[in-house]
Amino acid sequence: MINKKVANISEALKGVSDNMTFMFGGFGLSGIPENAIAQLVKLNIKGLTCISNNAGVDDFGLGLLLQQKQVKKMISSYVGENDEFERQMLSGELDVELIPQGTLAERCRAAQSGFPAIYTPAGYGTEVAEGKETREFDGKMYVLEHAFKADFAFIKAWKGDAAGNLIFKGTARNFNPNMCGAAKVTVVEVEELVPVGTLDPNQIHIPGIFVQRIFQGETYEKRIEQLTIRQRA
Amino acid sequence: MINKKVANISEALKGVSDNMTFMFGGFGLSGIPENAIAQLVKLNIKGLTCISNNAGVDDFGLGLLLQQKQVKKMISSYVGENDEFERQMLSGELDVELIPQGTLAERCRAAQSGFPAIYTPAGYGTEVAEGKETREFDGKMYVLEHAFKADFAFIKAWKGDAAGNLIFKGTARNFNPNMCGAAKVTVVEVEELVPVGTLDPNQIHIPGIFVQRIFQGETYEKRIEQLTIRQRA
Amino acid sequence: MTENMLDKNGIARRIAQEVKDGYYVNLGIGIPTLVANFVRDDIEVEFQSENGVLGMGPFPFEGEEDADVINAGKQTITTLPGASFFDSATSFGMIRGQHVDLTILGAMEVSQDGDIANWKIPGKMVKGMGGAMDLVASAENIIVAMMHTNRAGESKLLKECTLPLTGVGCVKKIVTNLAVIEVTAKGFKLLERAPGVSIETIKSATEGELIIEGEILEMNI
């Protein structure tokens, strides 16, 4: 068994530096790598390009990096719950590339799986396709989209072992599995690091080969963005 | 819950006919849809195009369809354990298209996921790439390979429920998940059909949306092709 | 207004009639989310959310919410027996691969060619397209749920969209507070009127080509 466990968060983020490109798992605030983000805030590295479906909220998630103006560019599909984000974008401080959500997922998977590019119908005929190669297959139009190139992927899983095997929970799974192995270094934080051999080999969502470093996160706030409940009858 | 359970094997294979294109899960004899194959032998439909990693052995798996000369064309990556196959191929009775294993898997996944084609490095510079479009990305050459188009996919899973949710076991998983939803109709046989709600939603390998019909197979021989053991000390 | 324009729930109620037995359905944020409340009890439907869940149930009771189980609107949800969770690539595989039977989403503008705009107002609102571009580019069956006019009273059913597009030639049907409309090769074809709403009202609220053939019945809701 090849050991991926690191001693602490400093070791987990060893090698991060200014002007790098990072991937962050998560959808909204669900399944985001809270501990890695906190450490990046602490390190205060700048000029980052962040690939993440969303941009957090003002005071949580990637919003924390935006607050400190650590982010040069965001590549996201939806950024609608963040006032500071909007301010930086409209003022031109922040470069923003909005891309379809399925395109985002698949450009990650392409990087993970060694595909240079993919053809997707999403965005054809829209400004997303401007300047991009398009092509017809069987009477339908597709846009050529390239695999991402990232330095680090920051992933949040539910459980994992020292071999780097991962299991996700609920919709906190989202982009996390697709980003594993899609960057030069994949850093995973888990809620619970379990002994090797306790995860059923049939039930592992991401095999350890896609992971370089793993650690158990110290705390998880797991903030709920839109608490929505129904009344008991 | 949308019910995918069919009453019996006849209903499961309703609509199959001569000259159709079928996908079969399985690697060697592991994870093959034994019951569907037996029924296809019984129905004795002819002129079939079969997409399957292997072609079975003389007297089991897809070899049974070959024996009855039901197969017009095989699309496979490795066909090396079947004398009748070799005889039919060398005599010209059988049309054979050999393609790289990873290409086979991904052409299935492309069909499943709505991608018209993919770029893979496999086969570049070989006869597999003859007549195909090739292209350079970042200094490396790739071959354009198209999504499969199939009428039926025959899948073998370990457990499943009436909603069509599937779980596979061990390396019997192989191509099975990649072929689900990759044909017009996906027919799944399982060793055990479990009540809806008993499978953990986190641990489902293939969600029911990719499945049209499901049934519990009557018997499974699960023949071992290369029994290999070590001596006890 | 003296006419009975529909409210959001009315629109959702009418759209629910388009949901058939055995459908997998993706519901967008806003009015589309309400559709789930009005689907007939005697048919089987499963709701997909693009953030990675199939088989969504109602919102949770207080205290039973789980930060790890949300829908694409980031709302806490529950799941029904037979549900499954999956990653984003698989989720959009379902969508792009046309395994989802029906997509219901909101719009800021729809053109008579079936173009849709719903993700950006240059210089004003830039929230992003989320999964909408994938949904409209892939789905065979797309229904737009929206008000017939915007807050300024201007038609949202146009000859051509003025806002940046989400997709081209993809919308098949529109249900508004005033009407049910089919997008045809010749333009917007009026299928049904909201109860008590006159054809004249619909005409004046529709900037694009409106086709009226035969008797236009009121919605049966």
Add this chain to the structure above:
Amino acid sequence: MTENMLDKNGIARRIAQEVKDGYYVNLGIGIPTLVANFVRDDIEVEFQSENGVLGMGPFPFEGEEDADVINAGKQTITTLPGASFFDSATSFGMIRGQHVDLTILGAMEVSQDGDIANWKIPGKMVKGMGGAMDLVASAENIIVAMMHTNRAGESKLLKECTLPLTGVGCVKKIVTNLAVIEVTAKGFKLLERAPGVSIETIKSATEGELIIEGEILEMNI
């Protein structure tokens, strides 16, 4: 022959020295499979098989075999703690995405440009390429394990391959019963001799350009 040409286990033993701590390794059928038996005990290595398993262990004891747990050679296997199973698309994602560190496979011919042929003899043998084309097209680090000559005594290290290719310019290193050879821009560079085997023997068994620089030591196995 009086010289100590290696047997298959000898070749596997030498190749095992190329396997480093922390490597994920894909072993082909035949001699490559034997490599697992000779990897040092004090390093951590995981074996991947392209049919969908990572963390393969030894063959099972009699009675403990499972038809659902096999390797790419269709042999029954076991798994070690930390193992995982996955589908074929994911498996080739590992390979194509260069997550597998080392690929060891057999060959019928290798050219001095690093081309490899191992899947077809026109008119004679047509078993198929299996995963070999994906492996050689993707892997950064490919070692070929083979006999230096074929049964007819002809060299398998050629100026140009005569058989249909499996991949072009991909082989980096070759370990045969006679020698360890590196594929360089100038041709086959002799790195080591099998114990007791003369340079002259290797030369005469190598049809392609053989580069001999400095002292050529015997393998240390």
